[in-house]
Amino acid sequence: KNEVEQSPQNLTAQEGEFITINCSYSVGISALHWLQQHPGGGIVSLFMLSSGKKKHGRLIATINIQEKHSSLHITASHPRDSAVYICAVARGSARQLTFGSGTQLTVLP
Amino acid sequence: EAGVTQSPTHLIKTRGQQATLRCSPISGHTSVYWYQQALGLGLQFLLWYDEGEERNRGNFPPRFSGRQFPNYSSELNVNALELEDSALYLCASSLQGTDTQYFGPGTRLTVL
Numbered sequence: 001k002n003e004v005e006q007s008p009q010n011l012t013a014q015e016g017e018f019i020t021i022n023c024s025y026s027v028g029i030s031a032l033h034w035l036q037q038h039p040g041g042g043i044v045s046l047f048m049l050s051s052g053k054k055k056h057g058r059l060i061a062t063i064n065i066q067e068k069h070s071s072l073h074i075t076a077s078h079p080r081d082s083a084v085y086i087c088a089v090a091r092g093s094a095r096q097l098t099f100g101s102g103t104q105l106t107v108l109p
Numbered sequence: 110e111a112g113v114t115q116s117p118t119h120l121i122k123t124r125g126q127q128a129t130l131r132c133s134p135i136s137g138h139t140s141v142y143w144y145q146q147a148l149g150l151g152l153q154f155l156l157w158y159d160e161g162e163e164r165n166r167g168n169f170p171p172r173f174s175g176r177q178f179p180n181y182s183s184e185l186n187v188n189a190l191e192l193e194d195s196a197l198y199l200c201a202s203s204l205q206g207t208d209t210q211y212f213g214p215g216t217r218l219t220v221l
Binding site: 030031033035041042043044045048050086088090095096097098099100101102 | 140
């Protein structure tokens, strides 16, 4: 079993829909990251969470430390949101990231 | 402020050759991380350097090595290239002791 599990693997939505991507992890962590990867490979860090909830524009990320679960929400989705979204965790002093397998999101106009 | 830069963008080598990939972190960042994204395998941690020292390495053979220079830039060397080394190699940097990592655009290595 992978230390970081994401669901769903693939997600197709219509423009304007509310989207949720889930991430579960099985180890103790110091921080959880949500990353966005566009075709061509470039990765952008969207959020880093150690507790609670963060919001940036139409993106919201939450984390429940007790349940070892995080969600990434996109409100009013747009075709430009189409990308791979990756959950990654850092474990204490071992600051390197362990990654989930990613969620391929396609938003249709 | 310039972000993390990597060179070259693309690199084509043949099996058995050596590849050298370079990374310049954001100014002020002392930690550099290397990750491999091979097709179908997702992102995997390779190496972590901080203050010129190797702090940790992932589950990769010794032919993957690197170093960090006094200006905190870093080099990843892959010796005796194998076909399965074909991947996108990403570098990230962070301030010492912090968790937020900033990623570079990556180097796409193709081994023929």
